Amino acid sequence: MKVAAYHLPSQVSGCEVETRALGTVTLEVPRITPTLLTEVIGHLQRARERLRKRKGQEIAEILAEVFRRWQDRTDPFRQDAEAALPATTRFSPGMVAHGLDLLCEGYTADAFDELLQGIGDEEALEGFVHLGSQLSRAYGPALITHVLAGNIPGIGLPGLIAATLLGSASLIKTASAEPLFPALWAASVAREDPEIGECLAVLWWSGGRADLEAVAFDRAEVVIAYGSEQTIHELQGRIRCRFLDHGHRVSFGLIGREALARAEGVADRAAYDASLFDQQGCLSPHLFYVEEGGRMSPREFAELMGAAMARWAEQLPPGLLTVEEAATVRRFRAGYEAQELAGKEVALFTSPRGLDWTLIYDADPTFIPSCLHRTVLIKPVADLLEVGGLLRPWRPYLQAAGVAVIPERIGMLAGTLGHAGVNRICPIGRMQAPPLTWHQEGRPLFRDLLRWTDLEV
Amino acid sequence: MREPLVERVLRFIRGTTDETFEGLALEVFGFQYQRNPAYRRFCGQRGVTPDTIVRWDDIPPVPTAAFKFLDLTCAPPEHVFLTSGTSQGGERRGQHGFPWLELYDTSLLKNFTAHLLPDGLRPRMLILAPPPDLHPASSLSHMLEGVRKAHGGEGSVYFVGETGMNLAGLLDSLREVESQQDAICLLGTSFAFVHFLDVCLLEGWTFQLPEGSRLMDTGGFKGRSRELSREELLRLYGKTLGIPEALCINEYGMTEMGSQFYDNTLRDRFLGRSRVRFKEVPPWVRTRILDPTTLEEIPEGQVGLLTHYDLANCGSVLAIETEDLGYRVAEGFEVVGRAPGAEARGCSLTVEELERRR
Numbered sequence: 001m002k003v004a005a006y007h008l009p010s011q012v013s014g015c016e017v018e019t020r021a022l023g024t025v026t027l028e029v030p031r032i033t034p035t036l037l038t039e040v041i042g043h044l045q046r047a048r049e050r051l052r053k054r055k056g057q058e059i060a061e062i063l064a065e066v067f068r069r070w071q072d073r074t075d076p077f078r079q080d081a082e083a084a085l086p087a088t089t090r091f092s093p094g095m096v097a098h099g100l101d102l103l104c105e106g107y108t109a110d111a112f113d114e115l116l117q118g119i120g121d122e123e124a125l126e127g128f129v130h131l132g133s134q135l136s137r138a139y140g141p142a143l144i145t146h147v148l149a150g151n152i153p154g155i156g157l158p159g160l161i162a163a164t165l166l167g168s169a170s171l172i173k174t175a176s177a178e179p180l181f182p183a184l185w186a187a188s189v190a191r192e193d194p195e196i197g198e199c200l201a202v203l204w205w206s207g208g209r210a211d212l213e214a215v216a217f218d219r220a221e222v223v224i225a226y227g228s229e230q231t232i233h234e235l236q237g238r239i240r241c242r243f244l245d246h247g248h249r250v251s252f253g254l255i256g257r258e259a260l261a262r263a264e265g266v267a268d269r270a271a272y273d274a275s276l277f278d279q280q281g282c283l284s285p286h287l288f289y290v291e292e293g294g295r296m297s298p299r300e301f302a303e304l305m306g307a308a309m310a311r312w313a314e315q316l317p318p319g320l321l322t323v324e325e326a327a328t329v330r331r332f333r334a335g336y337e338a339q340e341l342a343g344k345e346v347a348l349f350t351s352p353r354g355l356d357w358t359l360i361y362d363a364d365p366t367f368i369p370s371c372l373h374r375t376v377l378i379k380p381v382a383d384l385l386e387v388g389g390l391l392r393p394w395r396p397y398l399q400a401a402g403v404a405v406i407p408e409r410i411g412m413l414a415g416t417l418g419h420a421g422v423n424r425i426c427p428i429g430r431m432q433a434p435p436l437t438w439h440q441e442g443r444p445l446f447r448d449l450l451r452w453t454d455l456e457v
Numbered sequence: 458m459r460e461p462l463v464e465r466v467l468r469f470i471r472g473t474t475d476e477t478f479e480g481l482a483l484e485v486f487g488f489q490y491q492r493n494p495a496y497r498r499f500c501g502q503r504g505v506t507p508d509t510i511v512r513w514d515d516i517p518p519v520p521t522a523a524f525k526f527l528d529l530t531c532a533p534p535e536h537v538f539l540t541s542g543t544s545q546g547g548e549r550r551g552q553h554g555f556p557w558l559e560l561y562d563t564s565l566l567k568n569f570t571a572h573l574l575p576d577g578l579r580p581r582m583l584i585l586a587p588p589p590d591l592h593p594a595s596s597l598s599h600m601l602e603g604v605r606k607a608h609g610g611e612g613s614v615y616f617v618g619e620t621g622m623n624l625a626g627l628l629d630s631l632r633e634v635e636s637q638q639d640a641i642c643l644l645g646t647s648f649a650f651v652h653f654l655d656v657c658l659l660e661g662w663t664f665q666l667p668e669g670s671r672l673m674d675t676g677g678f679k680g681r682s683r684e685l686s687r688e689e690l691l692r693l694y695g696k697t698l699g700i701p702e703a704l705c706i707n708e709y710g711m712t713e714m715g716s717q718f719y720d721n722t723l724r725d726r727f728l729g730r731s732r733v734r735f736k737e738v739p740p741w742v743r744t745r746i747l748d749p750t751t752l753e754e755i756p757e758g759q760v761g762l763l764t765h766y767d768l769a770n771c772g773s774v775l776a777i778e779t780e781d782l783g784y785r786v787a788e789g790f791e792v793v794g795r796a797p798g799a800e801a802r803g804c805s806l807t808v809e810e811l812e813r814r815r
Contacts, residue, residue, distance in 0.1 A: 090802070150803040177802060228801060228810055248806040280803025323760050323782060325802075326749035328809075330762070331780050334520030341498045342526040354750050369808050397806050 002026045003084050005179040007186035007202040009043035010194070012036070020204075023087030027179060029204050037215045040201045044169035045142055045219075047198035052140065052167035054195075056122060059165050060112035062193045067107040070100065070188065077188040081153070081181060088180050089151040091278065092317040096153065099277060102433055103154040107161065111436045116165060118437060118446050125166070128455050135455040140166030141221035141242075144449065147207075147235065149226040151177040152277050157185070158436055159224045159244075160200075162446050164189075169199040171216055175226075179204040207231070213238065222449055244448055246441060249282035249399035250369055252289070253428050254384050254413065255301070256405035260294030263304055266404045269429030270376075271308035273402055275357070276432045278318050279372045283400050283424075283432050286370040287377035291384050298380035299347055302361035306349035309357035309374060318356050318374055325373060329355045332371035336360050367394055384409075388416040395421040399441075402428040460532075462488050463557050466771045470563050470741045478743065482513035482766055485775050492531035496774050499523070514745060518764045518776035521713045524551030529773045532556035538596040540712045541679075553596070553712050556772040562603055564716040564769035568739045569604050572719035573673055573706055575727040578640060580671070582613035583630055585645025585653060591619060596712045597675065601644055610639070617649060624656060631664050631698075640669030643698070647674045647690070647707075651682035654690075657697045665699040671723060672700050675708040709736055709792055713777050715769030716742050721789065735786035741768040744790055746783060760784045760793055 005027035008015070015030040030036065051059075069075050073082070078100065085096040116122055119138065121129050128135040144163045148156045156172070160182075163170045172182050183202040190197020205212050217223055223239050225232060226246045236243060253273070259266050274285050288305075290298035321329065333355075339346040345363030357374040365379045367390045381387060384405065391398060398421040405413060414425050423442040424434060436445070462484060468474040469481055487507040490497055496519065500506065503517050510516065519529065524540070526549075534554030541550075555561055574580070582605050589598040605613050616627045634641050643650075650672075657663065672694055678684045685693070691702045703722040710717035718736040725732055738744050745754055746761040755761040763783045766776050782793040801807045 150801065152803045155804060226804060230810075246804070248801055248804055248810060250806040277803060280801075280805055282804040282806075284803075284805050286805075321750055323749060323762075327762055327780065327782060330749050330778075331520065331522055334522040334778075335525065337499075337502070338520070338523035338526035341495055341502075341523070344526075369806055369811065371808055372805060 001083055002028060003080055003180060003184075004028045004187075005174070005183050005202075005204060006030050007183045007190070007197075007200060008040060009047060009198045009201060011043050011198075012040055012201075022179075023090070025084045025087040025180075027088075029179070032203055032205050032212055034211050034215050037203075037212055038219075040203070041143065041171060041215065041219050044171060044199055044201055047195070048142055048167065048169035050195055051164075051169070051199050054167065056116045056125070056165045056167075057113070059167070059196065060116060061109055062196060063112060063161060063164065063189070064107065064109035066185075066189050066192050067104045069192070070185075071104045073097075075188075077184045077191075081184050084180055085153055085178075086319075089153060089178050090319040091151070092319050095277065095316050095319065098316055099153055102276075103157070106433055106435065107157070112161065112165060115162065115436045115446055118444065119450070128453075135457065137453050137455070138450045139453070140168045141449060141451065143169045143171060143220045144222045144224060145216045145220035146170055146172045147223065147225035147227065148172065148178075148182065149175045149228070149231065150280065151175070152281055153178060153181040155226060156182070156224070158438075158440065158445055160185075161436065162449055164196060164199070166446075166449060168449070170201070171220065172200070172202045173207075173216065174202060174204045176204070176206070208234070217241070221451070242448075244443070246282075248397070249441075250394060250397045251281075251283050251285050251400040251402070251431060252287050252367070253285045253402040253431070254387060254405065254417075255288055255290045255428070256384055256403075256409060257291040257294030258406045258409075259404035260290070260296055260301065263294075263296055263301055266428060267301065267305040267308045268311070269404075269427075270402070271305055271312050272429055273431040274376045275309060275312040275316055275318075275374055279370070279374050279376075281432060283434065284372070285376070285402055285431060286372070287368065287379060289365070289379050289381045289384065289387050289390075292380050292382050298378055299361045302347065302359050302378035303349055305376065305378065306357070306359040309359060309376070310351065313351065313356045313374070321355060321373060326355055328371050329358065329373050329375060332375060333358055333360075336362065365390055367391060384413055385416050388420045391417075391420040391422075398422045400424040400426060400431055400434070402426055402431040404428045459557065460488075463560065463771055466560065466741075466768050467563055469768060470560070470567060472567075472740070478741065478768070479513045481768060482516065482743075482775060483507075483510070485768060485771050486510075486513075486516045488771070489531055489774055493529060493774065495523075495527040495529055499527075513743065513766060516766065516776045518766075518778035519774045520778045521551065521711065521780055524553055524713050525549045528552075528554070530554035530556055531772050534772070536599075537594065538599065538712045539594040541595065551712060553773060555715070560769045560771055561599075561715045564739070564741065564767075565600055565603050566607050568717060568719065570608065571739075572721070572724050572737065573604075573642065573671060574608055575724050576669075578642075578669070579608055579610045580640055580642040581611060581634065582609040582642050582644055583627065583634075584613070584615045585617060585622065585627070585643065585649035586615065587617045588615040596710070597646070600710070600717070604644070617645075622649060622652060624653070627653065628662070631666070634666060634670075635664055638667055640667045640671070642670070643672040643700075645674060646676045648676070648678045648682035650674050650694075651678065651685055651690070654693045654697055655683070658693075663697055663699070669704075670698075670700055671704040671706065672698070673706045673708050673719075675710065707736075709781075711777075711779065713779075714765060714767050715771075715773075716765075716767045718742075718744075718789070721787075732787055735789040735791050736783075737789045742766065746785055746790065747778075757785055763790065763792065
């Protein structure tokens with residue numbers, strides 16, 4: 001199938017379109033030159049002047065309607081996404097459909113309202129207001145450049161939504177691995193409200209093209225970028241405006257001994273969190289610490305969770321692995337199998353065929369990141385509070401912790417985890433569905449975009 | 458008193474027997490299953506015993522990672538080689554014990570002479586690697602010393618010492634050789650060659666080595682020099698040393714194997730053949746290329762996991778599942794590279810990204 005993997009303001013004229021094959025899908029992408037990009041940015045900035053006069057509340061309602069329509073599986077944008085994303089992302093069709101549902105579920109009018117309220121005083125966007133002893137006014141950026149990465153559909157959406165609610169224009173550079181969803185989303189916004197659509201441009205170019213990136217970065221007031229540490233580091237050197245980086249992160253889970261009284265449910269939810277998006281997300285748990293002294297041993301829990309992984313592999317089938325990915329999983333398994341054979345306290349539970357899922361029980365509590373692709377480590381601890389120390393070397397990379405503990409313990413545990421650098425603590429089974437108000441990388445999404453002017457009288 | 462089976466394998470490697478690879482491989486498997494408790498447990502996990510298999514390619518291959526944790530020898534070793542680990546360091550090293558080192562040495566010399574000295578030359582060997590007394594546990598050092606002792610002409614020496622490469626000595630030797638008639642052989646690690654070539658480029662040094670001079674490089678760059686493509690490296694060998702491409706041979710081997718593989722081009726030239734470059738599989742080894750997901754053989758031409766069945770590993774495990782990717786070419790294969798660990802697909806941190814950082 002052939003799909004347009006770009007979205008441009010309607011007045012941009014005369015751009016040449018070429019095709020790019022990604023899996024079984026042919027993507028149409030414009031041939032981008034610095035001149036074209038400059039023209040696109042000009043249109044975005046003019047269109048934005050109209051958008052910024054509109055109320056956040058009103059934009060929120062429109063965006064909520066956009067996502068409501070995405071939930072309808074007969075909607076043409078949704079259908080294009082379901083047809084093409086398995087080829088571009090290499091997720092299974094079932095996973096793509098489930099992922100889209102999950103995405104839309106969180107993007108409601110209420111969620112957008114909550115985000116808007118986070119600014120403190122919404123009126124500050126329209127004029128100087130009293131904040132404490134002074135007058136202050138907030139400005140949204142005229143243009144935000146978003147550099148997306150990775151294959152997870154919907155990555156970067158929180159930033160895009162926040163930008164749009166603020167009345168900012170967005171130039172989106174898509175990821176090589178997933179250039180399609182942002183283009184479809186922007187087109188679906190334009191269908192709902194052409195004026196907002198004029199403030200969005202979605203383009204793909206091969207990362208690192210200095211001529212294009214000079215334009216894209218120099219004309220933006222804020223750059224939001226996703227990517228590996230190396231990518232982020234390279235970008236950092238070239239961006240002079242406000243730079244909001246989202247490097248790769250690692251998430252994990254904690255299971256208290258009391259929660260093992262209902263171990264089947266916990267294992268099922270933990271397996272869901274780890275299976276979703278084939279464990280590729282920054283919110284995907286790599287490992288679970290399981291507390292000793294509960295109804296079953298951590299090792300028995302590993303076996304139970306293996307069975308749950310098998311069920312999720314049926315329900316949300318894993319995507320195809322590249323040869324390199326498969327070799328990586330095989331090597332990871334081989335190391336642990338050898339340890340098991342050597343008599344270490346290690347046990348391996350694997351899918352009966354192929355590399356669909358791998359559960360490893362390892363009595364050594366050291367925090368070890370998984371090779372991903374549905375490979376989960378289970379490690380025992382005598383007390384969950386010990387985890388704080390084990391996390392220390394991973395502090396710069398920590399993202400979410402999924403927890404299953406009795407309510408009386410959550411306060412102290414959250415304190416330990418927050419202190420260790422974790423920026424989100426949530427129930428197991430909800431790890432991949434963060435609210436829009438989540439302080440991703442420990443930062444406030446909305447307020448990070450604002451520029452303030454204070455007036456002292 | 459050495460095992461009769463070992464004697465038979467030695468004769469097979471020497472080519473002085475009419476036994477078949479298939480028959481010997483199954484016998485060696487039975488022997489290893491019996492003598493090697495760790496391997497027996499490994500086979501047990503897969504439900505395989507010598508009675509359940511009828512073909513050599515049913516023998517369960519052991520991943521190289523297992524050498525890090527398991528003792529896989531069939532008898533007390535005469536010598537133990539250790540893997541070098543990776544450039545990231547800190548990693549646990551694999552060990553491979555040889556109860557009968559003669560298997561290694563016989564395989565080495567037979568295969569080396571076939572691919573580097575088919576003309577019976579006894580060249581002066583200039584070696585860009587450390588001598589074995591510096592790295593007694595390195596299989597590469599043992600290998601280079603083996604060929605030097607057996608086939609190295611007068612003035613065969615090492616140019617890497619405790620303090621690094623002896624560039625001045627190497628330069629002197631090359632200048633000296635240039636004025637002589639006798640072809641020489643340069644041997645060493647790829648990163649040492651790149652290091653040397655970089656100095657040559659910087660200083661503007663070039664050499665015209667005597668006709669028939671040849672070169673063998675081995676191993677990856679391991680972060681110890683800049684990374685060059687094979688094509689670029691071959692071009693530089695020609696430009697800087699005056700050695701034609703066909704006489705530049707890449708060796709591919711690993712601590713976990715008793716045998717090595719060499720490019721076919723030098724031997725082909727000697728035999729008057731012309732084929733594309735590939736790694737030739739000696740008669741006492743079989744190489745299969747497997748789909749890493751299913752461990753089934755992959756269709757011709759596709760990249761898969763290189764898996765070797767090496768009779769010279771009679772004293773440990775014959776079947777080795779490597780971490781290297783490759784594809785079939787002519788009667789052999791070509792290596793794509795050590796499976797680098799996949800790039801991140803999504804936004805989760807990967808082990809590879811961390812390793813690169815360290």
